[in-house]
Amino acid sequence: MAKVTGFLEYERVKDTYQPAEARLRHYREFVNPLQEQDAKQQAARCMDCGIPFCNNGCPVNNIIPDFNDLVYQQDWKSAIDVLHSTNNFPEFTGRICPAPCEAACTLNFNSEAVGIKSIERTIIDRAWQEGWVRPQPPEVRTGRRVAVVGSGPSGLAAAQQLARAGHDVTVFEKNERVGGLLRYGIPDFKMEKHHIDRRVEQMTQEGVTFRTGVLVGDLPTGIKVTSHHQETISAEQLRAEFDAVLLAGGAEHPRDLPVPGRELDGVHFAMEFLPQQNRANHGWNGDGQILATGKNVIVIGGGDTGSDCMGTSHRQGARSVTQFELMPMPPESEYKPLSWPYWPYRLRTSSSHEEGGERQFAVATREFVGENGKLTGIRTVKVQWEGGKMTEVEGSEELLPADLVLLAMGFMSPLGSVLETFGIEKDGRGNARASTDDETGYATNVPGVFAAGDMRRGQSLVVWAIREGRQAAREVDRFLMGQTLLPR
Template sequence: MADPKGFLTTPRREWPRRPVGERVRDWDEVCVPGALLPLVGAQADRCMDCGVPFCHEACPLGNLIPEWNDLVAREDWRAAAERLHATNNFPEFTGRLCPAPCEAGCVLAINQPAVTIKNVECAIADRAWEEGFAGPSPPERLSDRTVAVIGSGPTGLAAAQQLTRAGHTVAVYERDDRIGGLMRYGIPAFKMEKRHLERRIGQMRAEGTKFRTSTAVGRDVDAAALRARYDAVVVSTGATAWRELDVPGRELTGVHQAMEYLPLANRVCEGDLEASPLSAAGRDVVIVGGGDTGADCLGTAVREGAASVTQLDIYDRPGAERDEEAEPWPTYPKLYRLSPAHEEAGVLRTAPEAARDCDARLFAASTLRLTGDAEGRVRALHLAGVDAERRVRPGTERVLPAGLVLLALGFSGPDRQDGLVAGLGLELEPRGTIARDAGFATNVPGVFAAGDAARGQSLIVWAIAEGRAVAAAVDRYLSGGTTCLPAPVGPYDRPMTA
């Protein structure tokens, strides 16, 4: 540890955000450009270099956090970048998008604010690109084996990069017109600008990975024929089967899934559209669902100029402090957190009066029905307060104006309508995810499944960890039983819980 007293003398300071009034007028990332590097050296010095670093266990990637904290404190950026990339293919993604379970597991977090691990990670990744430490790493020799990776989200990209670097010939199939999966068309640019994604794709191309866009396996390409062409197939399509809202009025015009709304806003940023056909501009927006996808819709609606925005969360408002009985350290606690989107909504007062005291969120709120006008367009959402068992509390019904209702209720598994699952003959778990064994193998020989398609909806760090682990399983299968690739997680591993 560079400074044995750093955690005693230095307070936690996070990457500052741009003023709300400035950032809601554009789609750039919310944090102040260039303001992170002056902070991270002292913040990395707060790391205690624990004998048993629980941040390792809290992160499914097994990131070597105390090591690269110490190297950053000593300003050895090249070595820090090497240690960071040893366990994580895409740290600039996780440094921006991950909710940082590692910080919840930080030993310092027992009685003080945790080390800003996520900020340090992002600083190392960005510095690695600036200094040229993140160049392509093509294999020294090629095997005669071929692999098809279906899906180009973080799981598919991590698996493809690991297998390419192991010497196999890898082709990534993506049904959209650009690579990236949810990172491309689901995550708004104000959370992660797409230049970071393009940079990694360029690195992967230089290493030898092939990309096939606008190709839906099961629809544009026969799934069984694709399996016959390759020595192995990795299914990493993500969990794209969205959950529905089963209430009267769901059929009204103006009620859309979040993943119908967010891709259009991202396409405007990509220059494909002048304006989104589902733009929130001038409309009263209600978002049903209190998770990250709902917050992404909130930030997007604010930038599009919504007349008002309200987000409904069926759970009670969490407390500001960890509940040591229910969620003891080092588990990831459910706390009241103010995301940039919620901060923007609170400052701008974009919610109706009913939600203004809660930064546009209404907690413990359940949708009862939607009502519309004579033309069948949604005009109001009727809701009520609920208890911990989600039972409606009498006398709590209220009505919110709604010209656009966005459903952000999560995802249940892979899409079963595109022909991929049926075409390959894959077995499914009762909850709708792809069944697999302890080695990531499905019931079809040579076909492996990883990421949200098999695990269920999860965090980006779990997606990348699964991509690295399934790559090890595929390499072992292709080489006849051995591999040098790391496998940070198993198919049945789960986050720490009490």
Template sequence: MADPKGFLTTPREEWPRRPVGERVRDWNEVYVPGALLPIVGPQADRCMDCGVPFCHQACPLGNLIPEWNDLVAREDWRAAAERLHATNNFPEFTGRLCPAPCEAGCVLAINQPAVTIKNVECAIADRAWEEGFAPPAPPERLSGRTVAVIGSGPAGLAAAQQLTRAGHTVAVYERDDRIGGLMRYGIPEFKMEKRHLERRVEQMRAEGTKFRTSTTVGRDVDAAELRTRYDAVVLATGATAWRELAVPGRELAGIHQAMEYLPLANRVCEGDLESSPLSAAGRHVVIVGGGDTGADCLGTAVREGAASVTQLDIYARPGPERDEDAEPWPTYPKVYRLSAAHEEAGALRTAPAADADARLFAASTLRFSGDGEGRVGALHLVEVDSGRRAVPGTERVLPADLVLLALGFSGPDREDGLVARLGVALSPRGTLARDAGFATNVPGVFAAGDAARGQSLIVWAIAEGRAVAAAVDRYLTGAAGRLPAPITPDDRPMTV
């Protein structure tokens, strides 16, 4: 470590956000531009270079966190970028979008605020691009083998980049008109500006990866025929089958899935639309679901000028500190967190019915009622106990002329015919079944990411992409160990 007393003398300091009143008037990232680099060196110095660094275990990528913390503290940015990219293809994505389980596993977090690992990672990635430390890395020679990767989310892109760099000819098929999957149309611009995504895609093009957009395999291209054209196929389509809310009134107009709403707002930012057909402007919005997707809807609705926005979370409000008995270190604890969107909603008082940050905790939807013209007009809810049982006498009614369902995803979309045409077996959970080597029941077809693992974090998706690339390379070449495999299909986050 550069400063052996850094963790004792330097308090935790995070990348500051722009004032709420300023940032809700645009779609730029919420952080103060240029404010990270001046603080990140001392923050990296807080790393204790532990004998047993549990941040490694908490991160499925196995990021070499103490090593690049030390290099940042010493201002050796080139070496830090090399160590970071050794385990992570897209650190500027994870540095902005990952909830940082590595920080929950930081040894310093046993009795102090953790090292700002996520901020250090983001600073290294951004500095690497500014200084030219992330050039394209095309292979020295081609293997003559071909691979189709279906899906261009983080798992698909990571697999494609690893396989391209190993010398295989890779084509990525994406059903949307632009590359990126949920990172493109699901993640709002204020969380990650799409210029970061474009930059990586251009790097991959320069390395030799081919991209086929606006192509739905199973509909535009026959899936079985595609299998015969390539030596191997990687299914990385994501878990896009959204969960429904089966309550009375669901059929009313004005009730939409989050992933119907968010892509339209992103298309406005892309310049495709002048305004969203589902804009929250002037509407009373209720978001059902307390996760990150719900928070993304919240921040988007605030920027669109909603009359009010309330978010319902069926779970009770968590406490401010880790429950050492239920969720001991180094597991990822369920604690009260204030995202940028919740901070904005709280400051602007977007939800008069909520206590502070637009969220109503321990709240369950009973039914929707209409406005007399076939549109939703109100949401009826009830408080629930820890067993999700309704508490008598706690029914409430919220005005709602736009309801957004952010209840998560159950598995891959099967309506396009891809799974059926290939004959890929499904697990009991509805995800793509695979063996210990990421292979499906169809020879030469592999599965990775949320489509096989189930809904998860971006850092797990990238780890899946890297690991499936190693499995495909071994299948194509017969040689093991040419590419790193950070996880197995059975690995799971650290839990009690």
């Protein structure tokens, strides 16, 4: 235990941000990292509970009390070893994970949780600074070949684990650079992309081969996507050339809003808008870019993607930004005796919300309004929920000016025909049907083909993707070798 009385003596040390007026002028990260002394004090608050609920709250089951104690002891080298034992990429989760571990922290029951996420980020940032994060190539090669389709967090985690087990791993990515939705879906101001690049360099030295601009299957018609592929490869080719295939692509099929006026110029999916800005930040000339500059922007959807659209619109110089959510406004704080240690239902205000704009709850869209094919407004109505049913509030119709509408209502399933081209059975939501049971872990109905991450479980968190990638790698290794030493 870090310090027996630490949770009584110290208050939570919260992250601080660069002021909004300064950070809106750029697309870089703006969270001020903890100083090491602050991290030590934060770690001292860990109670080292008899039942560490934080471990189970964390999808990758980080050994949180252990690395907290090591940070308190200032043994940073051992702390990163403990952290890496469960999480391949703590610099990703330390920046963009919503921290379900903190919701499960015992101290959170009647106080403020230990700042686990900020401690995790401090550990990995110190490890990179000290040169402790090095390639770990295998001592023995198995000669077995594995194809990983998708280079997001799930695919990267699986590829690294399989390469370290001695297999020859090739990662296929349809876009021009590695990272999947981690690179093209998450704004740079939340996570700069050099964090991905240095992991790719590490994995290359560990023996992973990356093939970008390669599409497996076909893209759907009628949905604009961000793929910049130059080559298409079939399921037959992959199965012929590799001993096992792991499908680890993202859930990119967006929910649409089929109301009158949907076809108007100015109504776009969030994932048409966000990747363009990320590309522009890294050298794209911006030809045909969807911009919020000088426009009245309406974001439909109250989740993380909607928040990212708000932050990006602010930086592009929108005239106004309004976010609509169909559900009623959640309570500002949860009733902890009822919710703890689970993820609570409450109002969440992101840094992008703090930068400006307006949020409206219990609002439904009736119609997009336009002139000469261009969007000019949006017609809405207030709704109320009773007994799980939605009804419109009479007399609450409103017409709001809008030059740009961004649809950020979540994602349903993988995009394109990758599952069909392999002949993989789907579940009721359109994802790959693959169990996580020990007997058939992550295996699909097609022999030698596995699925993990969003492609198997649907839209989820980066930390869940890393967990599934690691666990799927273990099952692929078992399939290839008859046994496995990779951790689950």
